[in-house]
Amino acid sequence: MAITAKDLKEVASSLNILYAEDEEILREGMQSSLSKLFANVYTARNGQEAFEYFKKEDIDIVMTDINMPIMSGVELIESINRYTDKEPKIIVLSAHNESKLLQNIINMGVNNYLNKPVDKQVMVSLLYKAAQAITDGKLLIEYRSRLEKELEFSDRKNKILEEKLKQLAVHVNKAEAVENKESVVEVKKVDDNYFDTLLQDDKDELRDLSHELESFIAMLFTDDGLNEDYIDILSVTYKNYASVLNAYVEFFDVAVSLTEFSNTILSLRNKFMENLQQTGIYFESLQLTLESFRHNVWEKEAQNPRFYNASLKMDIQLIIDFLEEKEIVENEIEFF
Structure with a gap:
């Protein structure tokens, strides 16, 4: 079936x-x-003008x-x-059939030709083939980029898990962890209707x-030039x-901790900016726990909202210990 302009x-x-x-x-x-x-x-009257366009614009196909x-x-x-490794699709138009000229063009990696006067059906088919290859290539790049981001996120989650497991090991190995029961989550009886007291505006x-x-x-x-305003x-x-x-x-003690935490971030901003990747791992760990808290306690009727x-x-x-450069053995964390 012939390729149509609509297909293109x-x-x-x-x-x-x-x-x-030039005409x-x-x-x-x-x-x-x-x-x-x-x-x-983009149209050009000569090769020099076309080359200037190519350097300034994101060109996919050159005719x-x-x-x-x-x-x-x-x-x-x-x-x-010479200018780029991008290798855009190039289509050559010529009224000449000189074998020497064609051989020179082939040697430069060009194998798409249109004879003048241009046959519109041949042009549509040739452009379709070039456009399809470019579109497929872009989709592949996008897929690879998304996959790399997913793998990077998975790697960060694994690092977060490793950090928490280290803290759990420290906690378990300490003798006072058995005696000091208050360091473990205390589930206190909460009114059955606590969920009704949560205002919709606060949820939003x-x-x-x-x-x-x-x-x-x-x-x-992203390493996107973050500054202290951030x-x-x-x-x-x-x-x-x-x-x-x-x-x-029910959440007053968390509110106090978050308030103190927000102040600590400001006072330790130099350490914060020192290693953004590592800082991000710690903050992402907190965000995962914070979002789990919000989802289960504020969106669902959790039986134990203080959990x-x-x-x-x-x-x-x-995070505070990390910013203050304390040793891991000084930290204790409950892992959930």
């Missing part, structure tokens, strides 16, 4: 094409046709005439090959704050989270 548009509508042609009538006619199929069409003033199509292809605010914290913490792994905003967000919890007696309090406070203390 489906795969080319997000791509950019550069067309170099104005041909250039304007081709621009009119291509603009209906591609996201952006070029061979014989042009100032810089020929062959010279344009040579310039592109905690959800919004949680989304903000997730975004802020994700930035720690720490100020992060500290305020934790303080706002604490202010919501402060209104509920997560001790774990949250221990995660907070773990």
Whole structure:
């Protein structure tokens, strides 16, 4: 079945094409046709002008005439090959059938040709093939990038688990862990209707704050030029989270810990910025526990709403110890 312009548009509508042609009538006619199929069409009167466009814009496909003033199509292809490793799809238009010329072009890695005058069906088929290859390539790159991010996140979760297991081992090996029962989560009787006391506005605010914290913490792994303003905003967000919890007696102790934590972040900002990847691992650990607390206690009717309090406070203390550069043996954490 012949490829149609509609088929081409489906795969080319997000791509950019550069067309170099010194004859104005041909250039304007081709621009009119291509603009209906591609996201952006850039036209040039010669190879030099086309090369300048190529350096400035994100070009996916290059269509070029061979014989042009100032810089020929062959010279344009040579310039592109020297400039980038991107290897855009290049289509050569020529009224010549000289074997020597074609051999030179083949040696440069170009194997797409259109004879003048251009057969529109052949052009559509050739452009479709090029656009499909580019689109498939971009999808593959996107898939690999997403997979790498998922693997990176999985690796960070494993590191978080390792940190907590180390803390658990320290806790279990200490003799006072058996005697000092208050370090373990204490489940106190709570009124059966505690869930009814949670205001919807507070639920919504905690959800919004949680989304903000997730975004802020994700930035720690992007190495995107974070500055001290970032720490100020992060500290305020934790303080706002604490202010919501402060209104509920069940979570007053967590609110106090989060408030103190937000102040500690500010006072230890130099250590915070010293190793953002490692800092991010600790903060992501806290966020996982905090989000589990929000989901189970505020979205579901948890039987024991205080269950997560001790774990949250221990995660907070773990980060403080890290920022204060204390040894791991000084830390104790409950693992859930």
